Amino acid sequence: MYTEISLDNLRVKKLPHIWCAGCGNGIVLSAILRAIERSKIDKDKIVFVSGIGCAGRSSGYVNFNTLHTLHGRPLAFATGIKLANPDLQVIVATGDGDLAAIGGNHFIHAAKRNIDLSVIVFNNFVYGMTGGQLSPTTPEDSFTTTTPYGHIEEPMNISYLAIAAGATYVARETIGNPLMLEKYILNGLLHKGFSLIEAVSSCVTEFGRRNNLGDPAEYVKFLKDKSIPFSKVNSVESHDGIVVGEFVNIEKPEFVTSYYELVKKVAK
Amino acid sequence: MGKNKVIVNKDYCKGCGICVSVCPVKILKIGEDFKVEVENEEKCIGCGMCELYCPDFAIIVKKGITV
Ligand SMILES: Cc1ncc(C[n+]2csc(CCOP(=O)(O)OP(=O)(O)O)c2C)c(N)n1
Ligand code: SF4
């Protein structure tokens, strides 16, 4: 049923993937692949761009045109690709560190421009690949290798930031609800403009282990139980849990279209 | 009603146990080789939850053909 769709879109020779047992990244990646399949996008036109990190490894497994870039820079590469060839469907897979820490300014400005990119951020609250250091989204009071006594800062709300910066499609869902996650990714793929789908994922090894969430199944259940529907609180943020839903879905002038219109006008 | 088949790819399965926890009829378990095993396959309702939640693309459910 679902797995066959994923396998049809994967470089199966590269499997099994490197992700730890019970890592949520595979659940997010299957949701992305099912959404791509449902979108009926011409697969030859897809460019799947990723940065560096565990989430960033996803570009190595998907059977499209792919680009594994630099840490924090997938949006810079994606912007170049989309501007050079607007016919391409550019999808970006990134981590919370990749997108919101080292890549934070690229993120803000890509959203501000409303460039037609579909960005899926695998938010696992930590730098997974490098050994579990804090990331911008690390929750207050939680333990990481660089916050051994508990984190004293409030986490960054990636979706909130995307909305403030000007993104025209913003949604959040956790791996506790893979079908809704798939639906939001599909909506993002079909949306013209900057779409940001925040996929709240799990890092059992580096985050879970230090925060009583070492069991993969319990981690998934925890994220599901912590989810609060947007319709209930009417806010992107809640101290009681993780607000999930479609936050923004609006039309605004798109950067690449405006750019080529300007080129035409000036060339006259 | 046809029977559903649950096929586990042991080369991909890492034994994380997520599918075991989401199966509504509790027919999956982690075996001695630390990989998932199917018990009482005939009880499978073909819901596909195990596939949706498997992070390793390791389970395929073939729905039985209903005549
Ligand atoms: C310029 C640069 N700085 C630092 C690193 C080291 N580095 C690799 S991945 C990573 C963070 C990964 O965290 P995140 O983006 O959240 O992805 P995850 O591994 O959790 O999926 C860092 C700091 C690097 N590769 N390049
Ligand atoms: S370190 Fe964390 S994010 Fe990376 S593969 Fe392992 S569980 Fe997943």
Ligand code: SF4
């Ligand atoms: S399809 Fe549903 S009932 Fe059958 S094994 Fe998977 S989770 Fe259990």
